[in-house]
Amino acid sequence: MENEEAERAYREANKEAKRSVAQAKARAREDMNDKLETKEGEKRIFALARQREKSTKDFTHIKQVKNKEGRVLIDNNEVRERWKEYFKALLNEENARGVLEDGEPNDRRTTAVSREEVKQALRRMNDGETTEPDNIPVEVWKSLEEEGLEWLC
Missing domain, CATH: 1.20.5 (Single alpha-helices involved in coiled-coils or other helix-helix interfaces)
Known part of the structure; x- marks a missing residue:
């Protein structure tokens, strides 16, 4: 009850x-x-x-590259072409280089860096950083994907 x-x-x-x-x-x-x-x-x-x-938008990775006229490029192929133009101009003109002194020779055998190690290193690097000695931004290497790995390996 x-x-x-x-x-x-x-x-x-x-x-x-x-x-x-x-x-x-x-x-x-x-x-x-x-x-x-x-x-x-x-x-x-x-x-x-x-x-x-x-x-609702995903802003984790923003690709913003401008062409020579200052227009923002959105298409991946256009971005890749612009980077090619940039590097062709950058690498084909004389730039001041730092003089490195000769170091001690390495008597030991060294192993080559694998593609997977390069991929992992790129993933861990923050956007906005540059790599020595060429000071190329990390975003460039990431945007080049497999082509960039060919150059780095």
């Missing part, structure tokens, strides 16, 4: 809680609608829409 009475009281309290939540949601919707009908509310709607649209 006590269980039935407790169960009935629980059901009644549960109904009352659901009714209170529904009323609170309805009041909140009415308040929101009243606010949205104002000029400020319109601005808020557009801000929410922009925020939702931005949250």
Whole structure:
């Protein structure tokens, strides 16, 4: 008997809680609608829409390369061609080079660096870094993909 009475009281309290939540949601919707009908509310709607649209985009890796005229290139083939132009100009003109002194010869055998080791090293490097001695940005090597690995290995 006590269980039935407790169960009935629980059901009644549960109904009352659901009714209170529904009323609170309805009041909140009415308040929101009243606010949205104002000029400020319109601005808020557009801000929410922009925020939702931005949250759906993936900005983990942004490729932004500009051509000689300053136009942003989006197509991967155009980006690759622009990098080729850049390096052709960079590597075919005389630049001041630091003079390195001769070091001690290495009498031990050294193993070649594998493609996988190069791939892993590139993945670990942060964008914006440059590699010595040529100061080529890491983004270049990453964007060249397999072609870049051929050059590095």
